[in-house]
Amino acid sequence: MIHTLTTYESTTTDPYENLAVEEYLTFHVKPGECILYLWQNTHTVVIGRNQNCWKECRVSELEADGGHLVRRLSGGGAVYHDQGNLNFTFCMRKEDVNVSRQLQVIIEAVGSFGLTAEKTGRNDVAINGQKFSGNAFFDSDGYYYHHGTLLLHVDTASMSRFLNPSKAKLQSKGVDSVRSRVVNLSSLCPDITVDTMKHAMFAAFSKVYGLPATPLCTEHLNLDTIQKGRERFASDHWKYGQKIPFTNRLEQRFSWGEVNLDLHVNEGQITEALLSSDSMEADWFSDIGTEFQGLPYRTDILCKALDRSLEQHLVPADIRADLCQMVQEQI
Template sequence: MIKHIRYIFSKDFNPYNNLALEEYLLNHVKEEECILYLWQNEKTVVIGKNQNAWKECKIRELEEDGGKLVRRLSGGGAVFHDLGNLNFTFILHKDNYDLDKQLEVIIKAVKNVNINAEKTGRNDITVEGRKFSGNAFYTDGNRSYHHGTILISVDMNNLSKYLNVSRDKLMSKGVESVKSRVINLKEYNPNLDIDRMKKELLLAFREIYDCELAPIDEKEIVELEMKALVEKFSSWDWIYGRKMEWTYSMNKRFTWGNIDLNFVVESGRITRCAIYSDAMDTWFAENIPAYMQNCLFTSEHILERLNKISVDVKRKDCMQDIKDMVYSERL
């Protein structure tokens, strides 16, 4: 049960520092506490934990314009942040995690500025069918976070300029372009700005959780631990990993997300496997590659390895989709 709610605003617009603080808060959140963290990034593309950086982002254009690329801990797809966007993160222990309650804070805050927001699908908040908030999720042991965007006055031209969004993904959502799918809240309330949104979020947070709201003192944050996390999020290895020339790749979009299965094959055996995906569930990309090591490169043998992987009920259908994709390749 949550007995204490606290909040913190980042004063920094650097994505490496902001994601480092997010993980720091996750590591230190108390058992009966919920933290609301509000932050902004300046000209940044944020990719999901298991995405291919080169495939999702127009890296050269972003860097030439002074932007930054960063990889987050959570799954899901790539997003563009600028100072017209406000990011939120709810940080708490798994036993207290309540997605509907957390989303209600966002929805109530937006409704309080006379905009009729509603939850759509699994992880979007929309106005009149157009998205202003996408959400993603992460769990580490007993601690979890749920974070997302609130588009207030984002430069929509840069959404298309820096992101490589597949046409299949857009069509699966019934739209023709990124810009036609998303909306700035300022279009519905011209007087809305970031500061007003922050105030409304805190008011809604306190009302819905019915607890006294207290700020987090920056003096509580251990500088040495933060420095290590900033180094991690800004490192080449974390953002890009190792760029490989794959021997063979197979890709397909399912209702639960895109999956890109890649192999390096030497002398007929798989020597390296990697999965890139915008799926919210990061489990497949994190667990399947280890089972492919030294496997004979045939559909039959890959399927044998996949059949050895134990999955819970909620992942069973997704695993079957992956097996069907491998079988259809007829390797």
């Protein structure tokens, strides 16, 4: 039974530190305690634990734009975060979980602005059929968290840009996201801002549980442990190196011929590659691909390796540029 409410508000928009704090709070929550943690990320795509990041978002484009790719501990689908998005996490022991009650905090907070929200069948929260809050869950050894998003005034153009990659030729066993119609709460009520929603969430937390909430001071956190967690979440191995094998066929027709580049990838590295073309200059492309084995599946690295290999085969610069552009657009 919950008898202690604690609140914590992040002081950073660094997504890797925020996930590390979330993990720390989860594994340090006391029996009978519920922690409500509010946090924001800047320009970030967050994917579920078992998702293929390249199938879920435009990874190279996101990172070239200064954005961050984050893989969280929980399952579920990919979401876009910016500072128009407020994130929440309920941390507690597994025996104290009550998803309906936790979702009621969100419904009450939104209701304080005169809006009527309801839970949908997929543990989302929506208004008039439009989702503004997606939720995911994690538990380990009796420790549990329920976290999600609150769309306040998210840049939906960026959301669409980075969460809608071309998937026609990429085959993967990773879990796919389910896309839904979404709505920004500020478009329904101009009084909703990040600050007003934070106050509303903390007030609703106490109201729903019928208990006062005590803020947690940063001084009570183990910053060394959190820093180690941050380094893990930010590591290439965590972000890209999951054991989710997949294949991707890049193909395009140019004025000089059609080309196919078949890539087999596992744990974020290319395990096999084959470049083929119906070009009249077939010798240009013979034996190209074996040198890609073991390379990270990253656009910049693959483009450099491809250009170097093509140059060694005396492929003209304009055709090398065409192929590198294909890689940049299709990965």
